[in-house]
Amino acid sequence: MQENKSVKISLAGDLGSGKSTVGAILAEKLHAAVYSTGTIQRKIAEEMGMTTLQLNQYMETHPEIDGKIDDGLRALEHSPENIIIDSRMAWHFVPSSFAVYMAADARVAAERILKAGRSSEPFASVEEAMRSIADRRASEAARYFQLYGVHIKDLENYDYVVDTSYITPEEAAAHILAHYQSFLRGENFPRYELSALRLFPGGEEEGQPAFFEADGFYYLARGMRAAAEEVAAGKPLVACVQAAAGEPCSRAQLAAWQARTGVRYPALPRGLGE
Helix, strand or coil: CCCCCCCEEEEEECCCCCHHHHHHHHHHHHCCEEEEHHHHHHHHHHHCCCCHHHHHHHHCCCHHHHHHHHHHHHHHCCCCCCEEEECCCHHHHCCCCEEEEEECCHHHHHHHHHHHCCCCCCCCCHHHHHHHHHHHHHHHHHHHHHHHCCCCCCHHHCCEEEECCCCCHHHHHHHHHHHHHHHHHCCCCCCEEEECCCEECCCCCCCCCEEEEECCEEEEEECHHHHHHHHHCCCCEEEEEECCCCCCCEHHHHHHHHHHHCCCCCCCCCCCEC
16 A cells, blocks of 8 residues: 555556556646656657657666666655656656556557657557567566566556557546556555456366466456456457466357357467468
């Protein structure tokens, strides 16, 4: 539970998951300031005449830039202000914050970034944006592990993980706010809420829905019955726990699941087995 009286929510997540938009909504609702390391990095990139990917690659051999940004994050830990922190590393440098990870499908994220039209992210197509996002995330992950020994994609680092691929920013903010309030009260709450349109079948029927990730898709390791009921009822997000890796679903399992739940996926994993 958070000990400080001030509001501190940190938003990390996939590029294009909507952190800036959701952060602004939360800030308005909670009368909080927004501190965005992404905005800081984009400003630095523009000043240096670089794209954000180029800046990330430059920072791999120039840790002094990370040092300045991270010093700013460390100072927030004891700030009396209400703050929404949009940063990959805030969960690490501001441990009192309610740490949220916002997940997003790669194509959806690329479309959002392309639509934003930022000068530091000049892409000619969704496919180019997807490649740049993947390269930038790999660069960031390698850099943060080298500097601090942490894995930014390890979802266990976060208090709450929400899939924003197919919900509105307002819905995402409402979910985060509800979980934050439960966090403050010391209540139990679902740690993972994943999009029904990215959650594929597999595993055991009974138990609490538990997932594993493979190639950017989520698969059920158990809890098929409970998950199917939520999906069939039209719930956009399914409450899950994380499980060890398992086997991705087959085409036959997928067809049976779609008939059972009525779900229609925007994208399917490649190489589904028979």
